[in-house]
Amino acid sequence: MKHPHRRAAVVALATASLMTASCMGGGDPAGGGEEGGGDATIRIASAETDAAAMEALQAAGAAYEEETGTPVLFEAVPLDEIYTKVNAAAGTNAEYDGIITGFIGHISLFQSEDKLVPVDDLIEDLGGTEDFYDGQLLFPIDDQVWWVPFDYNIAFGFIRQDWLDEAGLEVPRTWEEMLEVARAFDERSDSEYGLMMPLQADSATNWITSQVLWANDVRIFDDSWNVVLDNDEMLPRTVEALEFLRELYQHMPPQADSASYGETIESFASGQSGMAFYSGRMLDSMIAQNPEAAQNVVAFGMPMADGDGTTASLGYDGIGVLNTQDSQETTEFLRWFFQEHLLDLYATAPYHYMPAQRSVFESEEWRSLDTLDQRWDEVMVPQEEFVSNPNLNSIDTEGPAVDQRSADVFQSLVVPEMFQRVVLNGEDPETVVRETADEIRSTAGDS
Structure with missing residues (x-):
């Protein structure tokens, strides 16, 4: 591995979790004030x-x-x-x-x-x-x-077409091809890397990096709200996804350990990484910061593990x-x-x-x-196609319906912590998945 990473300890989850305190205003929460004008602010x-x-x-x-x-x-x-x-x-x-x-x-x-x-x-x-x-x-x-x-x-993939052309490669359609592209990009120079995906224990990792799970048809709940992450079908799929993420990590810049939204955008927009996953804001930022390189950006979906289609995070x-x-x-x-x-x-x-x-x-x-009009066909058309992608998923929509249980799992940051334990700390994936499933059962009230 060309770029050794500092193995940071898993970030402990704060008690009430991510989202903190402020002010704003209306009055009695019983609801239903008069329409228009009045004393409303x-x-x-x-x-x-x-x-x-x-x-x-x-x-x-x-x-x-x-x-x-x-x-x-x-x-x-x-x-x-x-x-x-x-x-x-x-x-x-x-x-x-x-x-x-x-x-x-x-x-x-x-x-x-x-x-x-x-x-x-x-x-x-x-x-x-x-x-x-x-x-x-x-x-x-x-x-x-x-x-x-x-x-x-939607969080989907961005890739530098000019880097692909120089390496004689195409947009990856399988996990093997994605690793091949990541390795090729990583070998360009000491300051260039294969890809960037956030690994901080926050909502960016919840949203973006969870794609590796959806790319292997991993599900957290079944249609009756039972936690299935560690059952006979999902356990090997989840382990495979975590091992794939661990391999991808070998071709990420060191700041991936603590990367969130801003670091993910900056790594790709600055030309440090040849692949990244984010929403369309990635291209907006690149047009503003690096307009020449922006003309070489194309969008793609995270390949499914079996090579049958793509996924993205809803x-x-x-x-x-x-x-x-x-x-x-x-x-x-x-x-x-x-x-x-x-x-x-x-x-x-x-x-x-x-x-x-x-x-x-x-x-x-x-x-x-x-x-x-600058990258309509290369970026906006794929976004429209992602809307109807049957493999779209997200943590807070997991389960048979939108529900407090999947929201609580999202809020707990247990999935980013699972990524950190395997990818950053080198823990055994199967053990981590089983313990994560138990934590989700506790969080979602399924003990």
Whole structure:
């Protein structure tokens, strides 16, 4: 191995886990304030923390206040902190009225805690289930919809076509080919590596690196919510996936040990790594930082272990209305925002925000956004294909339905910890899988 890695100890999970505390505001959480004007001040916690995105959201809030007299304030809250921040402020005079999050697991947790109001009427006003790609991202709970999705935030592969051409290789379609490409890229120079996948115990690893599990048809729960990760069928599949990740790790840069969202983007966008896995924001960042190299980027799906197709990690961004005295006014704002200002947000990162509504995706107004024409066929067309990929999966949608149990598993970070134990600490994969399965049973209430 050319690049020795420091074997860091597994990061201990914090007790209440990732998402921490903050402020925002509405009042009595019993819900149902008067519509429009009044004394409402709408406060929304936004996991869309990019500076340009926040500027677009804040501009929309200012425009709404000018039009209606109701202030709308957005606060940037890191995705890893948003769940506990919103919970910490609930019921206080500094609570949030809305939440922009990137995980349906957060929505299922808030719904189970009676902290959300349903948005079925709003979905209908915006085009109905059919326009939202037949409801793929709506994830109803108790036959009601609890958020308005605005982005297919799928995590998929990016690869440098010019590096492939120089090595005489093609986009990998099997695990063996992926390792061959990683080795070839790793051998280019001492400062260039095969790929980057995050291994920090956080939501980035939960979302992105879990692809190695989906690529081997691993499932955590069965259709009756039994934990099956360590049964006779899933145990060998999970072990194979962990061993594959351990092999890939040999061709990652040293910072993969503690990499999260930013490090993953930077490694690929800077030209340090020849492959990486992320959403379309990867290309937006590369166009801004390294425009010449961006012209050589193509998208691909993580190969399935058996070579039969590809997978990607299902992703989604959406807005939920929290159950406060200003929930009705918050709903009115969202109706206005989706009709009047959604494209302003999309324009801040055109490849990242793949519209969750078919009518928007097919609109000339969206398709004419700056830069989309640069790598449309190589990156945006594959994204559209990933939407219908039958192998899409994610931790917080595992099981027969969106549910608090899979959300609790997501929140616990037990899967990233499993990766760390095998890949960074060199522990026995089978032992780790069995212990992880037991931990999931405890977390999900299946003891």
